[in-house]
Each structure stands twice: as C-alpha cells, then as structure tokens.
Amino acid sequence: MAQAQVPVTVLTGYLGAGKTTLLNRILSEQHGKKYAVIVNEFGELGVDNDLVVNADEEVFEMNNGCICCTVRGDLIRIIEGLMKRKDKFDGILVETTGLADPGPVAQTFFTDDEVKAKTRLDAIITVVDAKHFLGQLDQGSEAEQQIAFADVILLNKTDLVSEDELKKVEAKINSINRYAHIFRTQKSQIELNAILDKGAFDLKRILEFEPEFLHHGHDHDHEEEVKSLSLTADRPVDPDKFQKWMGALLQLRGPDIFRSKGILAIDGAPRRYVYQGVHMMMDSDWGTPWKDGETRSSKLGFIGRNLDGENLQRGFNDCLK
Amino acid sequence: MKLDLANPAWRQTLPPGRSVAGDAPAVACAFNKDGSLGGFALGDGRVRLLPADISAGETAAGEPLHGGVVLALVDDPAGDGFVSGGDDGRLLRIAADGRTSELACQKGKWFEHIAGHRATGAIAASAGKNAYVVKAGEVREFGPHQSTVAALDFSKDGSRIACAHYGGVTVWSIGQVVLPPRRFAWRGSHVALKWSTDGKFIATGTQENDIHVWRMAQATDMRMQGYPAKVKSLSWTADARFLYTSAQPVFTAWPFSGKGPEGKPPLQFGDEGAGLMTVVAAHPAAEFVAGGYDSGELQLGDIKTKRSVVLKMADGSAITCLAWSPDGFRLAVGNEAGTLLVLDLRR
Ligand SMILES: [Zn+2]
Numbered sequence: 113m114a115q116a117q118v119p120v121t122v123l124t125g126y127l128g129a130g131k132t133t134l135l136n137r138i139l140s141e142q143h144g145k146k147y148a149v150i151v152n153e154f155g156e157l158g159v160d161n162d163l164v165v166n167a168d169e170e171v172f173e174m175n176n177g178c179i180c181c182t183v184r185g186d187l188i189r190i191i192e193g194l195m196k197r198k199d200k201f202d203g204i205l206v207e208t209t210g211l212a213d214p215g216p217v218a219q220t221f222f223t224d225d226e227v228k229a230k231t232r233l234d235a236i237i238t239v240v241d242a243k244h245f246l247g248q249l250d251q252g253s254e255a256e257q258q259i260a261f262a263d264v265i266l267l268n269k270t271d272l273v274s275e276d277e278l279k280k281v282e283a284k285i286n287s288i289n290r291y292a293h294i295f296r297t298q299k300s301q302i303e304l305n306a307i308l309d310k311g312a313f314d315l316k317r318i319l320e321f322e323p324e325f326l327h328h329g330h331d332h333d334h335e336e337e338v339k340s341l342s343l344t345a346d347r348p349v350d351p352d353k354f355q356k357w358m359g360a361l362l363q364l365r366g367p368d369i370f371r372s373k374g375i376l377a378i379d380g381a382p383r384r385y386v387y388q389g390v391h392m393m394m395d396s397d398w399g400t401p402w403k404d405g406e407t408r409s410s411k412l413g414f415i416g417r418n419l420d421g422e423n424l425q426r427g428f429n430d431c432l433k
Numbered sequence: 434m435k436l437d438l439a440n441p442a443w444r445q446t447l448p449p450g451r452s453v454a455g456d457a458p459a460v461a462c463a464f465n466k467d468g469s470l471g472g473f474a475l476g477d478g479r480v481r482l483l484p485a486d487i488s489a490g491e492t493a494a495g496e497p498l499h500g501g502v503v504l505a506l507v508d509d510p511a512g513d514g515f516v517s518g519g520d521d522g523r524l525l526r527i528a529a530d531g532r533t534s535e536l537a538c539q540k541g542k543w544f545e546h547i548a549g550h551r552a553t554g555a556i557a558a559s560a561g562k563n564a565y566v567v568k569a570g571e572v573r574e575f576g577p578h579q580s581t582v583a584a585l586d587f588s589k590d591g592s593r594i595a596c597a598h599y600g601g602v603t604v605w606s607i608g609q610v611v612l613p614p615r616r617f618a619w620r621g622s623h624v625a626l627k628w629s630t631d632g633k634f635i636a637t638g639t640q641e642n643d644i645h646v647w648r649m650a651q652a653t654d655m656r657m658q659g660y661p662a663k664v665k666s667l668s669w670t671a672d673a674r675f676l677y678t679s680a681q682p683v684f685t686a687w688p689f690s691g692k693g694p695e696g697k698p699p700l701q702f703g704d705e706g707a708g709l710m711t712v713v714a715a716h717p718a719a720e721f722v723a724g725g726y727d728s729g730e731l732q733l734g735d736i737k738t739k740r741s742v743v744l745k746m747a748d749g750s751a752i753t754c755l756a757w758s759p760d761g762f763r764l765a766v767g768n769e770a771g772t773l774l775v776l777d778l779r780r
Pocket of ligand 1: 181367
C-alpha cells in the first residue's frame, strides 16, 4: 500500500541548550498536528503524552568493522512499533542526549529498509546555547559534530549575550557548517513551520542547496577542525570515474566526512544526478531534467574533518570529461 | 493427515474459514491450547479472539486490553487462552472467556517478545534490556543484557531461555539454581531468534540480512548470507531437520540433518511470490509449511513433494503473522490492513 512516509526530525544539542523547552512547545502548542516523540529521559518533559517513548540510545557497530558505520537499533525497533499503531501521526521527533554523536541516528535512516519505507529523515536540528557554545567546543568533539550534522541551528538564549558575541558564535558555526540555516531564538521560540518538514534529506529538494565557493588560503594549519567545503565543475562528469573516486574517498575518509551532498551533470544524461550521504552511507537518484540552454554545472558539498580542498578538487577534476 | 495443501482450487478461492476486518494492523497471532480460538494482537490495543469453528457465532471486538499497540501474543502454556504484551508495559493473561489478569508490569518499557513452554507452563517475556520468566505466579528477572532484548525462546526442555541482543545471544538457566549465563557472540544486531525443536541449535536473524546459527554442544557457529532483506521470521520443522527462513521469494529451508547446512545451498521450492516472504511457519507435525508475503500473498507448501499453492488475499496488504492450530488443520493469518483469517485446511 502506498503510504506517505512519516517525517522524522532529529533534535540534538548540549544539555541545557533548550531542546526540552522546544519539545515541550511542540507537544503543547495548538498546531493541529500530532507528533510522536522519542526521548532519552522520560521525566524531563512536562507533558504527559502516550506518544512519548523512552529510548536508551542503543548504538551498534555494523559487521563491516568500520568505526563510523554505527546505527541506532533501538530507533529501528521503536519506529517499527509506532508504525503498528492504528492512529497515525504527522511526524516523529527524536531527541538525543547532550553528548550524542548524530551520526548513528542519521545512518539509521540510510540502513534499514523498513524504516526507509515508512519514514524519512527530514532534518537534523541542533539547539545551541549562545552563551556557552564556544566553551563547549573546547570540551570535546561532540559540540562540533552536532553543528557539522545540522540542517537547522537554533542559536538560542540570544538574550544572554551581546551582539558582538553572537556574531562571533555565528562565525564559528559558519566555519564548521556553511549549509545549515541559523535562527536566532530566545527560550526556543520559533515558528514551527520554519524548522519542521524541511526536506533536508529529500533528494528531490536537494536543488535548494547552494554551495559556497571554495575558500582557498590560510586554513591549512587548522586542518583537524571540522569545516565545510564545496567543489564545482563546468565540464560533464564521467559516471564511472566519479563512482570510483567517490567510493575510494568514502572508504578511506568516511569516518571524517560527516555529511556530503551533490548535484552532478553526468555526461550525456538529460537529468541531474543527486546524492546525499552520512559518513559512508549514501542515497542517490536522478533529479530534475536540465533545461535547454541551461549551464550544466556540478556541485559537491562536504562537511568534515581533515579535508584538503585543493586535493579534493583535483580528484574531482580527474572525473570530468 | 488429511490436508491437501496443494489444492489447485485454492488459487481461485480461499479455503473455507472466517475472515474479520480488524480496525488496526495485525501484529501477532496464535491458537490457544485446544485450538478452539484464534487470537490476534492488533495495533489498537485489542486482542481479537475468533472461534476456529466456522459454524460458531461471531465474537465482539471488545475493548482495548493494552494502552497502545499489542506487540506480542502467544498461546498461554499454563491456561486456556493467550498471553499478550504491549507498549503500555503490561504483560497480560487472557483467558478463553476473555477475562484478563496482569502477569507483570514495567512502566515506561514495552513488553515486546513472549515465548511459552507448554510442558512446564513457563512464560518468558522481554521488556527493555531484561527478560522475565513467569511460572506458577512467580516472576523472575534475567538481565540486563547489553541492549534491548530483540527476541527470545525456550530450550526444548524448558530449562533455559535464549535472548537475542546486540553482539549475540545470552542463554540463561531458569531453574532455581542460579548459574552464570552462557554467551554466544557475533557482532551486530540480532533481531530474530528460534531455538531448534531438538534443542541442538540456536538460530538468529541479523540486522545485516544474514542468519547466524550456533551449535549448542560445541558452541561453534555458522553464518548464512545472501538475503536481500532482514530475516525476521525463522521456523524449525517439528522434526528439527529444516530451518525455514523468510526474506526470499520462495520457501527456503536449511538442512540440519546429517552434517548440517555448511557449504550447501538451502533447499528452495514453491512458486515465486510477488514479493518477499515476511513470515514463515512450519507445520506443527507434518511436512507442510505456510509463508506470507509483503505483497499479501499466502503460500502453502509441502517439502516432501515440493508442491505448493499460492493464495491471493483481496486487499494485497503485507502478511504480518501466521500460526498453525495445534492439530495442524487450521491456519491463522493476519495482515497490515487488519484482515484476520482463520482458515480450515481440512480436505
Ligand atoms: Zn564506516
């Protein structure tokens, strides 16, 4: 039976950033929609709702032995269980713990066929505490990873810092993830339409992605830092060469590449080829057709660690006709 | 046994039986001990009890027994009805007359998997990372396991239970003497488990589309790969000679007599279904087998003659559960659309 896939929104962010406030608002506001919420701590939510499910963030490593190929098996189980309900809902929200790596959650939606058939990952929202974010970055890799994976960032508690400090935080966020949409908020106040049903993982909507141009220059001494980079090409892509290059790149560098997406002008193909990946896992499809006379250019975007833009661009150039 | 499982007439019309439209997806089904009732667990919290006798009158849908989804249902090994588990954290005993009593409650957890052992009357059920054994009114806890228990089963003699979780299987002795559990390790997430009917093997289906089987005596293991999807349904034949597995378009049985299945292809027979088999159930006594498909088809087969017949359901909804009556004459079938069938397969 053809059934619309239920959108799943993942909510990450440090403890105290405002995730629970946002969840409580989504659950209590009158918006005419019904959401199931998967949380890691029951007690925190103020509302009593039978659509709130407790999860333990059970991550397992896949049998390929790769450190980045990790999946939330509990999510597969819970989503399967929720889908057996008679009463359907408009969306699922998954809250992660403050120190969670968003990778396994996202990869769950690339891995499991039944989860893929019944739900779709809509977007990853990261709630950031404007006052403490820069300090949290120094405490470990989690804060950085949560920014790197995000499609939407709520820069929250903006009332507690000056405009100068805010600009500094935004600049830092931008240097990690150029593609995320940042909203400044206080007490997690945000129009829900702005953050739900974004289609950030929807291959059909990938065309809305506008990569920034590659910034050459002085970032070589900060290579361990997470950053975003884009590659472009105006000549058509040789599909075999591209597949080989990308396959080898992900095999070798998958753990360091958090997210990637691309729109390719394949040599001789009337349609765009679009793909989207998390670490080594990837989905791809044919997108919209090129119009007559339209410039057929290809764009790739990466967010990751230890990325050498010039080297990547050279590799990509070798895939062109 | 007077069963004609390859009756060509059934290609056009379903065998005689009872068909009821449930209000929610069917999650699990079973027959009670004397085979007089087919029980169906539904996604709206109800458990529908349908008389196996076609001439008997219809029963009412009844009130929901669980708060959300009924996640598991087995025949009650110590009673005349069923045992159900739900996402409301309750494990219930349902008598044949519909009366219920609570066997266990784990608030905030889901009672997801249940197994029963007829000879000892013991019930094993899992909620979260723990398994619980209910016997003679006493509830004992086994665990916690390293992750939520994803499947469980009794040994042939009922003295042990096996629990599947991340990283393999844990076997607990459930006698009064507390023994340390035995662990059988294999990396990854194990999502289905069946102990062989002769007690010699434990089989699991994994998240990564393969099957893992441990030989109890030597604690050696084997892995069967090449499935296009997760194998969520496993079923040993009554004589333990074959292990049927879902996730193939035809009946797929691994031979466990003689030297075992290593290095051999599985035995495959039957018509190629329109999709993949979602659930498979070996007959409780004879060489027959039933398989349900994601396309809604139902196939009945005979491993001896390799004959089979495909039955088409009207609504084309994926089959979610199958159960044979204890005498093997009837088959309970449920699907995602909530169609509940009790078919009479006697000739
Ligand atoms: Zn990996």
